[in-house]
Amino acid sequence: xxxxxxxxxxxxxxxxxxxxxxxxxxxxxxxxxxxxxxxxxxxxxxxxxxxxxxxxxxxxxxxxxxxxxxxxxxxxxxxxxxxxxxxxxxxxxxxxxxxxxxxxxxxxxxxxxxxxxxxxxxxxxxxxxxxxxxxxxxxxxxxxxxxxxxxxxxxxxxxxxxxxxxxxxxxxxxxxxxxxxxxxxxxxxxxxxxxxxxxxxxxxxxxxxxxxxxxxxxxxxxxxxxxxxxxxxxxxxxxxxxxxxxxxxxxxxxxxxxxxxxxxxxxxxxxxxxxxxxxxxxxxxxxxxxxxxxxxxxxxxxxxxxxxxxxxxxxxxxxxxxxxxxxxxxxxxxxxxxxxxxxxxxxxxxxxxxxxxxxxxxxxxxxxxxxxxxxxxxxxxxxxxxxxxxxxxxxxxxxxxxxxxxxxxxxxxx
Numbered sequence: 001x002x003x004x005x006x007x008x009x010x011x012x013x014x015x016x017x018x019x020x021x022x023x024x025x026x027x028x029x030x031x032x033x034x035x036x037x038x039x040x041x042x043x044x045x046x047x048x049x050x051x052x053x054x055x056x057x058x059x060x061x062x063x064x065x066x067x068x069x070x071x072x073x074x075x076x077x078x079x080x081x082x083x084x085x086x087x088x089x090x091x092x093x094x095x096x097x098x099x100x101x102x103x104x105x106x107x108x109x110x111x112x113x114x115x116x117x118x119x120x121x122x123x124x125x126x127x128x129x130x131x132x133x134x135x136x137x138x139x140x141x142x143x144x145x146x147x148x149x150x151x152x153x154x155x156x157x158x159x160x161x162x163x164x165x166x167x168x169x170x171x172x173x174x175x176x177x178x179x180x181x182x183x184x185x186x187x188x189x190x191x192x193x194x195x196x197x198x199x200x201x202x203x204x205x206x207x208x209x210x211x212x213x214x215x216x217x218x219x220x221x222x223x224x225x226x227x228x229x230x231x232x233x234x235x236x237x238x239x240x241x242x243x244x245x246x247x248x249x250x251x252x253x254x255x256x257x258x259x260x261x262x263x264x265x266x267x268x269x270x271x272x273x274x275x276x277x278x279x280x281x282x283x284x285x286x287x288x289x290x291x292x293x294x295x296x297x298x299x300x301x302x303x304x305x306x307x308x309x310x311x312x313x314x315x316x317x318x319x320x321x322x323x324x325x326x327x328x329x330x331x332x333x334x335x336x337x338x339x340x341x342x343x344x345x346x347x348x349x350x351x352x353x354x355x356x357x358x359x360x361x362x363x364x365x366x367x368x369x370x371x372x373x374x375x376x377x378x379x380x381x382x383x384x385x386x387x388x389x390x391x392x393x394x395x396x397x398x399x400x401x402x403x404x405x406x407x408x409x410x411x412x413x414x
Contacts, residue, residue: 002158002395004131011133011150011394012095013040014082015142020090021083021180028058028186029083029176035059037082041149041174048157050172058186061174065156065167073168073412077197078155078401079361079372080148081178084140085383094136103128108385109137116386123204123380124388131391141387143379147394148200149174151377155401167405168412173197175361181215181322184364196336196371198404199362204352205393206344207376210330210337211355212363213264213285214292215322218299220246220280222273222315236275242306242314243271243278249302262287262355264295287325287355323359329366330373337373339411343403349396352376375400 017037022030029035038059045053050063067073084090098106103125106116114137118124124132135141152172159165171194175183178201202209224239250266252258259265264286272279284299286292296319303317330337337353344351356363362372378393 002154002398004391004395007150007154007394007398008097008131008133008391010154011147011389014146014149015093015095018091018093019083019142020086021177022086023180028182030180030182031083034083034176038174038176041082041153044153045156045172048153049160050156056188059176060187062192063156063172065159065170065172067167067169068163069166069168069409069413071413073409074195075169075171075193076405076408077171077173077192077194077370077372078152079173079175079197079199079365080145080152080201080377081175081183081361082146082149083176083179083183084142084146085144085179087383088140088385089138090140090142093139093142095141096134096136098132098134100129101127101132106132106134108134112137114385116388121381121386126204127390127392132388133391134388135385137385140382140384141379141389143377143387143389144382145178145201145377147379147389147397148377151200151394151397151401154398158398159402159405165402165406167409170405171197178361181359183361184368187361187365187368189365189368189370192370194370196333197362197365198340199360199372199374200377200397200401201360201362202356202374202376203378203380203382205376205378205390205396206349206352207374208337208340208344208351208353209356209374211287211327212323212325212359212374213287213357214289214324215359216284216292216296216319217322218282218284218296218317218319220282220299220303220315220317222246222278222280224275224277224314226275237314238275239278239314240273240275242310243273243280246280246302246306246315249306250299260357264288264291266295266299284319285357289325323363324367326363326366326372330371333371336371339407340373340375340400340404343400343407346407347396347399347403349400
């Protein structure tokens with residue numbers, strides 16, 4: 001039995017270390033503070049008895065649990081990221097432990113009247129009677145994806161301490177900068193040496209995902225001309241007005257707050273501007289590759305059409321692909337999904353097989369030659385003050401890793 005107290009203590013020791021990544025940085029990792037947790041994880045992997053523990057110049061961590069069977073089993077990997085999202089502060093996290101959650105409102109911050117309520121976050125009611133870890137309302141929690149790291153290390157520790165559970169060689173990997181889309185960029189797939197892997201980076205218990213968005217970023221720059229407003233007639237060009245026209249020309253209902261399941265979107269996440277220049281930063285998402293390409297083309301054509309109307313090139317756009325739907329790479333090796341699904345059933349979890357409305361390191365790794373479905377880590381409401389994780393979900397995720405390792409060995413036994 002995996003100790004609840006042990007899981008809580010390990011998880012809290014990770015989340016209280018600030019590892020927020022920075023999309024503006026050109027280094028890897030993007031923030032120096034990510035090294036603080038990276039070095040701690042290296043020492044912890046060594047302390048529990050993992051072998052071949054390594055950390056490279058970019059803070060990518062790898063380690064091995066050797067096989068304890070006398071026949072060939074494919075090497076399986078488990079991967080998580082240790083950075084947290086720059087969308088909300090991850091500094092000075094003060095977690096709250098809610099024992100035997102009663103299904104009612106949780107006061108995160110009395111002074112600021114910040115409440116985590118099942119009236120708004122209905123998923124809370126699934127965890128009535130369980131132990132929840134929440135924020136204090138002023139930071140994110142970091143369950144994305146320090147819960148995944150906690151589960152992987154705890155599973156490796158459990159397997160080391162219980163050699164009666166038979167398994168093949170297992171590789172673990174921890175990455176920086178996943179939250180800014182770079183988690184897999186410098187991951188050495190050949191060095192990792194696994195036949196396939198699983199990212200422990202999903203949300204609620206039971207999630208098993210092998211489809212994700214195709215993703216691109218778009219930076220739109222609108223140039224203006226500043227003139228003294230008292231003498232501006234016929235001369236001043238206010239870039240912010242033209243930016244508004246660009247924004248309003250895209251489909252208003254094709255945004256994150258109006259879409260679900262397989263529906264794609266355009267998401268304007270940053271505006272910075274004044275009269276002289278306004279910069280819009282978008283992300284473009286769609287599960288369907290054809291629709292994805294059409295969305296990029298729509299933004300490109302809108303830029304050209306508006307410039308034509310203005311009779312000068314006021315607007316420029318730069319679109320960059322970020323990652324693609326892993327489904328194409330997973331479907332030829334669906335047995336790796338089947339193993340995870342069967343493992344869930346054997347430990348009493350109902351599998352929730354669905355498409356990710358986002359991406360993980362696994363989507364990029366799959367295209368780099370490492371098929372890599374995504375499994376729940378247990379957290380909810382990522383990237384904000386209402387993030388929480390049920391401890392029982394982390395325990396089940398830990399058990400699931402052990403069961404996947406065990407079933408893989410059984411499946412390949414002669």
